[in-house]
Amino acid sequence: MTLLGVRPARIRLLGVATAALVLAGCGGGEPALEYKGPDEGALLNGQDLAEAAWEVHGEEGVPETVRLALDGQDVDADRGDTTLRWAPQDLDDGEYTLAALRQAPDADEPEVLHEWAFAVDATPPEIELTSPDSAVVAGEPVSVAGTTEPGATVSVAGQETTAGDDGGFAVELPEAPEGDLEIVAVDAAGNASDDQFTLVTVPSRVEVDHVRSVHVTPHAWATDSFRERILQMADDGIINSVALTLKDEGGRIGWNSEVELAIASGANEGVYDLEATIAALHERGIHVAGRIVAFRDPMLGPYARDNGDLDWLVQTTDGEPYTGRYECCFTNFSHPEVIEYNLAIAEEAARAGVDDILWDYIRKPDGPRENLVLEGIPNDEPLEPAIIEFTRLADERLSRYGVGHGASLYGIAADRPTQIAQDVPGMSEYLDYVAPMIYPSHWGPGEYGVADPNRQPYDIIDATLEVWKEQVEGTDTRIVPWLEDTTYRAWDRPHQVREQIRAARDHDIQEFLMWDPSVRYTLEAYDTIPRGREE
Missing domain, CATH: 2.60.40 (Immunoglobulin-like)
Known part of the structure; x- marks a missing residue:
């Protein structure tokens, strides 16, 4: 000041x-x-x-x-x-x-x-900005509000107003200013404060009441036939969102990221132009959830190993990179460099205009806890707090962009958190929604009292959502379930998809994220929702 x-x-x-x-x-x-x-x-x-x-x-x-x-x-x-x-x-x-x-x-x-x-009265009036509290859309009108000394004359980007008896002031700007926003407040004594506030702008934004999304890989989006099929689903009212993979299970980034580690590790695949992709989807009113596979990272892992940074990796008790069933390594989710790498990618995507950041693989690798060594976490301590801390850091980093914040979680995390290091209530404190992966084909016989989950898609979704709702009870965190539309163990694919969606709706959950690794969705399986109407 x-x-x-x-x-x-x-x-x-x-x-x-x-x-x-x-x-x-x-x-x-x-x-x-x-x-x-x-x-x-x-x-x-x-x-x-x-x-x-x-x-x-x-x-x-x-x-x-x-x-x-x-x-x-x-x-x-x-x-x-x-x-x-x-x-x-x-x-x-x-x-x-x-x-x-x-x-x-x-x-x-x-x-x-x-x-x-x-x-x-020699004290300059303090200025506190209360709105906007997150990113604004470039070129669109923006309401600027705040508090200062009651009765002070306030100038916001050249527009003058007077603070009310409670010190509140507000002005409507025709568009967000480029660079810093200047606010000057002059009190009755003539003391003046001149503050600079940086408004975060994004190119565009699409908001939806209920996310109905399908998973899309970078290569599928870059392929005309797949992309047109996805867009047709949106035009037909089947979906209103795409879960576009930003960083995949192979550690590859879909666009040419400017994050230094992405360049150094060779993670950039450059399959699509991120800003152009978001603009094209937003122009059609399609919401974009940016999926980031975080700690399973076969690009960053070998880079860290080859550079002698084994502390970036989950290790064995012998000090070797832990591989388990993974291509090379599993990165250490408590290491500052690993955390910063993933947050930097998410922030770059948020600046480009993605509407949600949806994390995947924010968990420990498969295997007993006693076989896993992570620098920064004593061997006798649980791993769940480190994952919760990552969600907190991500929420803090992304909050200024106004993006939705979600995480894809294992179905068993609801009642078996230590098996995967995902404490649902703890993580929910920092997430707008949790996305449990409750695919019928992945449950064994007898889970939640369902004899054959794959043959009883309604029953298993119904039973698992009951448990998940208990985990987020009392919070503002939504459940947006991952359902499946895959060929894996499929016996009547349209019926299986319909039954999963029906079970979710019977729990008053009008949202879904649909999974098909091959991005070949069964169009006849979905109920269409007329354009312009939300349930």
């Missing part, structure tokens, strides 16, 4: 008053005295106070019996040949009375010769 030397004429209250008086009761030729200082009842701001002075002046001098007192306490005034002068330079905000007093030798109380009443 910067104090400005701004004193508009309409609030310029400081003047100099001069009064000529003869000392009362002083016969014998006592000199006449003049009293100079700010106007009666003056309100002094910081600059006024720095320039202000109070004087008692006599052509033949000021008697030694005359002194100055502020609210009854003598002040250290400068005494010259003809003038008694006090220039305080610094006073706390408040109301004051300065008195010129004469103490007669035979009097118990001093005689008040003259008084000046004044007030000091």
